[in-house]
Amino acid sequence: MLFNSLDFAVFIPIVFLLYWFVTQKNLRLQNTLIVVSSYVFYGWWDWRFLSLIFFSTLVDFSLGKLLKVEESLFKRKVLLGSSIIVNLGFLGFFKYYNFFVSNFIDAFSLFGMQINANSLNIILPVGISFYTFQTLSYTIDIYKKKLKPTEDFLAFSAFVCFFPQLVAGPIERATNLLPQFYKKRIFEYDKAVDGLRQIVWGLFKKVVIADNCAEIANHIFNNSADLNGSSLVLGAFFFTFQIYGDFSGYSDMAIGIARLFGFNLKQNFATPYFSRDIAEFWRRWHISLSTWFRDYLYIPIGGSRGGVLVKVRNTFVIFIVSGFWHGANWTFIVWGFLNALYFLPLLLTNTNRNSTGIIAEGSLLPSIRELCAMLSTFSLTVFAWIFFRAENIHHAFSYIGGIFSDSLFMKLDFINGGKQKLEVLIVSLLIVLLIVVEWFTRRYSHPLEFITSHKPNRFIRYVIYLSLVLMIIFFHGSHEKFIYFNF
């Protein structure tokens, strides 16, 4: 079930009303409703994979309990290893099996050896990369004795399958989300209203920005061989905003929906395209995944401790694994590698934590230096997204080759006629609107949060809400599924 579907528009009010009017007096009932509705939400896509979630829940709940009582370090390691094997085993099978099989065949064929290994027709369960990481963090935290295992299977089930963030994050930590299932939720008007505002803003980013950008970006990427360099640059630019609108829009909706039900999820995006360097970008983009990798991969393998070579190795490991997490394709690995390369100068000069605060804080506009830093970081990001979007490595390199050709400064050739020109203009104006709004509200977790702090009068509030909703209704693009559902 997609957040921007008619099915969800029917589903969410029903669950909301049942949650606050029928089950509000009983915590277990509320949690049961969350589990049931989450399973319906997920099963709407493919009910067969509910067993996978249930099994993963059961395994990690049981292992967590065993880890609590087990004192032997060896046995604790075995228990943790079991959790990692089960979770990553599922992920490896469903997501990476065919990738490894085809690459092994290719590798052996280089040496003239033919291997008969069949790829399987595997359907990737939606959200498997997200919920496996969430449950993994639970057992790892218990192993590290940072978290006490829960005795409440219902609360743990709700934590694993909580529908707002089940299929595309934010990847929550048990330390933050799980305790919220132990306490009775009380309806808070201001929190719910802010949640609704965040949902509207997320929906705007998804259906107005991302879906409209997708139409242009898809057209350009699908016909890249026939288009000139300037069109290809624009294609990468539109994809840059497509993926941002798509994923951050989803995260905003997830956080907003959770707030409607009385939960607080962690912020997942913080205006990443205003970053002054690539290190800042990664502190602002998909924060829940970046911090997951930092805490459960980067630090355990040594982090920034040790010599320069160790730091460089660890940086490449985390970026390449992060790239591979996105999909079983060499394009994602190269994308991760490229980001590691971008990061390297900052690491070697020890300047990767230079830009930590809000850009141009207290100023209306950025300084020239800040602007240059932002634009250069943005350009590097746009370039890297080409690998992310390309069908395969060959496509990515031919796309880049097309950009850096004689036709780079030629008139755009993907536009046919005035209608398409006007459409591109409208989408560009919508992107400008997004940038302007996000710039002036960059210190908030989402732009409409300024209403909470500034409390503009009712008329202005109404105009803002109505404008956004009407733009969502009238300016929405083609119904694209969320990109991150593939990961």
Add this chain to the structure above:
Amino acid sequence: MLSKLLKKTLKFSAVVVLTVYSVDFIVTKGLRKSNSIHYDNFSKIFSGSMNADLLINGSSKGYVQFSPKILDSLLRTNSYNISLDGNNFLTQNTLITKYLQYNTKPQTIVQVVSTNTLKGFTDEIFLYEKFLPYFEDAEIRNMLNSSDKNISQIVNYLPFTKYNGKPLALLEGVLSFFNVHLIKSPLYKGYREDDFNWTDENYAKFIELNTKLNDADEFKFDDELLDLFKEFIVMCNTQNINLILVYPPLYHLAINNGVQEYTNLAKKHNIRFMDFSHDPEISFNKNYFYDSQHMNKLGSEVFTVKLSKLILEGQHQFSN
């Protein structure tokens, strides 16, 4: 507190619905009187002001290749080209049905036929938004619902949401409602003059692609469309409308699928079928085309003159 939120949400939803409904009303009224390239023919057809004696109905092969100016002057008639770019017979049939519903009956219909006329859709109806101002019409609605890519299901339940995601139609509808017509249709009686030549680059691409095509590939009409086409022929016969099937010229290397099938249909129903698909005077001259399937302005004029003369002389070609 919870009831306060629900009340406010309901109130806001009511304002949204009212606004969307009002916008729909304005846009529909506006587009129904629009004279821009996409809506002009429809405005004339549905307002009953077209009333042509000779009607040209077809796809892009009709739209850019049959000049009413030439037909009018040579045949001394009042012709109109209602062809729909990028559409097959499903939409063409719906439009002609609506034409007959709102206008006086034409004496002659030139039905343009080709490979794709009776082939099923693989995607959404091209520029289906032309039909949206007439969504209340059951036949139009059914046609738009023939593919789930045209309109979302919600539009059937909430018709006032039909322009959602169509900002250009919205803009044009609102302006047209207030009689602001920014871009008047450049078409002459529905005909688009494509005054450009086949580029060497595109020609080379065609030759490369054409060598890969296999003549032996099975060609088959869509059964439902074929039935619809037969019903259309019967309807014309019943209403004493002179129906002429015309297969316009293709570049001589392009495959002219369907000629035999159209010939058989014409013979069976005793109607005229004029096959110009590989016309010796036109199809071999690259200068008459801008691609293998469409003639440019020069080729279209040469062709329309030839067609007019043949109609006038009462001559016709039956394919063998």
